[in-house]
Amino acid sequence: MPSPAYNHLLSLVSLYIDSKKAAEVLARQLTACKLTADNIASADIRANASRFTTACGLYIADSSKRDELKERLMAL
Amino acid sequence: MSTTSSTVDTSRSSVSTKIFLIVAIFSLPIGVLAYLLAANYTPQIESAQTELSGNAVQKPLMTVLYGLLSSKNILEGCDSGTCGAELAKQAAVVSASLDAARTQNAQYSAELKTTDEELTKKDHKDLTFDALQAEWKGLSSATSNLATAAVRSELAGGYERMAGQVKQLVSYIGDSSNLILDPDLDSYYLVDVTLLGLPEAITHIDKTAALASKLIAGGGNAVDQFALSNESDLLQQSVDRITASNRTTFDADAANHGVSPTLQPRLGAALKQYQSSMGSYLVTLKTVAAGSSQASASTMAAQAAGAQKATLDYWNTGAAELDTLLNMRISDFQTGRIQALGYSALAVVIATIIAIALGRSITKPLQELVRNLGPGATLLGVSVERIAEASQSKTPSPEEAAIICEELNAHAENMRSAVLELARHVEGSSAASRLVGESTGPAHS
Numbered sequence: 342m343p344s345p346a347y348n349h350l351l352s353l354v355s356l357y358i359d360s361k362k363a364a365e366v367l368a369r370q371l372t373a374c375k376l377t378a379d380n381i382a383s384a385d386i387r388a389n390a391s392r393f394t395t396a397c398g399l400y401i402a403d404s405s406k407r408d409e410l411k412e413r414l415m416a417l
Numbered sequence: 418m419s420t421t422s423s424t425v426d427t428s429r430s431s432v433s434t435k436i437f438l439i440v441a442i443f444s445l446p447i448g449v450l451a452y453l454l455a456a457n458y459t460p461q462i463e464s465a466q467t468e469l470s471g472n473a474v475q476k477p478l479m480t481v482l483y484g485l486l487s488s489k490n491i492l493e494g495c496d497s498g499t500c501g502a503e504l505a506k507q508a509a510v511v512s513a514s515l516d517a518a519r520t521q522n523a524q525y526s527a528e529l530k531t532t533d534e535e536l537t538k539k540d541h542k543d544l545t546f547d548a549l550q551a552e553w554k555g556l557s558s559a560t561s562n563l564a565t566a567a568v569r570s571e572l573a574g575g576y577e578r579m580a581g582q583v584k585q586l587v588s589y590i591g592d593s594s595n596l597i598l599d600p601d602l603d604s605y606y607l608v609d610v611t612l613l614g615l616p617e618a619i620t621h622i623d624k625t626a627a628l629a630s631k632l633i634a635g636g637g638n639a640v641d642q643f644a645l646s647n648e649s650d651l652l653q654q655s656v657d658r659i660t661a662s663n664r665t666t667f668d669a670d671a672a673n674h675g676v677s678p679t680l681q682p683r684l685g686a687a688l689k690q691y692q693s694s695m696g697s698y699l700v701t702l703k704t705v706a707a708g709s710s711q712a713s714a715s716t717m718a719a720q721a722a723g724a725q726k727a728t729l730d731y732w733n734t735g736a737a738e739l740d741t742l743l744n745m746r747i748s749d750f751q752t753g754r755i756q757a758l759g760y761s762a763l764a765v766v767i768a769t770i771i772a773i774a775l776g777r778s779i780t781k782p783l784q785e786l787v788r789n790l791g792p793g794a795t796l797l798g799v800s801v802e803r804i805a806e807a808s809q810s811k812t813p814s815p816e817e818a819a820i821i822c823e824e825l826n827a828h829a830e831n832m833r834s835a836v837l838e839l840a841r842h843v844e845g846s847s848a849a850s851r852l853v854g855e856s857t858g859p860a861h862s
Contacts, residue, residue: 358792359788359791359792361788362788362792365827366824369823369824369827370820373820373823392816392820395816395817395820395821396820396823396824398799399795399796399799399800399803399820399821399824400792400795400796400799401795401799402795402798402799
């Protein structure tokens with residue numbers, strides 16, 4: 342069962358890209374970080390915010406929105 | 418110009434809309450065929466309903482005919498003029514039946530073309546119910562004075578004349594109600610009995626009874642004997658024809674809209690009764706015609722009255738069974754019409770369900786392709802932008818490069834899956850397999 346932190350992360354990213362695509366991108370990045378949706382915590386999100394922003398940002402055309410996502414991820 | 422714009426409009430429609438349109442186009446001929454099939458039942462149902470209407474008016478008219486001919490027979494056997502009570506009994510039957518016929522006719526006159534205007538237009542002014550009732554009023558008022566033979570003879574002539582008119586009206590209604598054109602073998606032969614055979618037979622009974630009474634009373638001669646013999650033969654032929662038609666009705670019943678549960682038991686019993694009564698009447702007639710009869714005038718009159726009553730009873734049973742056959746036909750056609758429409762609707766529903774399922778199987782890979790192509794365009798644009806930035810940077814980030822490669826590779830994989838699924842739907846599994854062979858190498862290299 343996905344952790345609350347993951348759900349929070351997914352809902353935040355889904356504000357910028359399609360939720361299915363967001364889940365796919367996050368799944369790949371979690372694998373790379375050796376994390377899972379079930380065990381990821383807020384601290385892990387902050388620690389890997391740059392990776393998540395880079396990956397998700399590839400699907401956001403507007404650079405200001407990319408920056409905004411990064412700020413919000415860091416604030417999690 | 419309009420063709421171009423409609424082409425443009427169609428090209429802008431979604432695949433689902435186009436599939437729906439294809440289903441609608443193919444449903445159209447099914448709908449037209451269903452309509453034509455249902456429309457084919459309607460005139461047959463209406464025709465049977467008109468036959469029922471005709472039969473409904475004929476029922477009381479036949480009783481009127483019976484009452485008039487019975488009254489005539491009573492008068493002919495009324496030597497002393499003391500037959501007022503018997504005549505009054507028959508007069509009540511005629512009056513009630515004439516009123517009933519008029520009431521029925523008021524309901525069905527438009528479809529049976531028996532309005533005063535229609536009958537007058539067709540040179541049948543003497544057959545209108547106004548004319549018949551006026552004539553009956555005159556005849557029934559004349560029964561108060563039956564003292565002389567001349568008066569009784571004139572009144573009997575009046576009954577015969579009116580009976581002729583009623584018989585003509587029965588025949589006219591048979592034509593206008595399509596009874597004469599009945600399309601089923603069982604009901605056709607039953608109509609032959611009720612519309613042609615029995616009205617003819619009851620008239621023959623009247624004629625033979627008059628001749629026989631004359632011969633028994635000693636007022637006849639060799640010509641009357643010959644005429645009675647002749648009329649008896651005609652009556653015998655009439656009974657034979659009725660019996661044969663009745664048999665055909667029984668034989669053909671099962672093949673026409675199912676077996677009527679009451680036809681054989683009720684009509685069979687009525688036919689037996691009729692044959693029995695007619696048989697003994699015909700035997701008496703033949704002995705009278707041969708000059709060897711010992712029958713009295715009253716016995717002859719009673720046999721004639723019995724034969725007429727048996728004819729009316731048989732007619733009433735036949736008419737009731739004809740109603741049953743017609744109602745079964747109507748019910749059968751109505752069921753057929755509902756089934757035709759129901760099965761057509763079912764075919765359209767099944768076609769629509771299959772089309773929706775097929776449509777979904779077509780649109781699903783397309784949606785997948787669209788879902789990948791949309792973010793893919795952004796992915797490619799941003800990736801190019803990042804790669805360009807990284808190439809100019811003195812400290813390129815290997816992690817960012819790895820993420821970009823990973824996302825591009827994942828996107829390529831998604832694209833491949835979607836294209837293969839689409840190819841499978843467009844060109845079949847073999848073409849999809851070929852595509853797999855062609856596409857796996859470069860994507861993974």
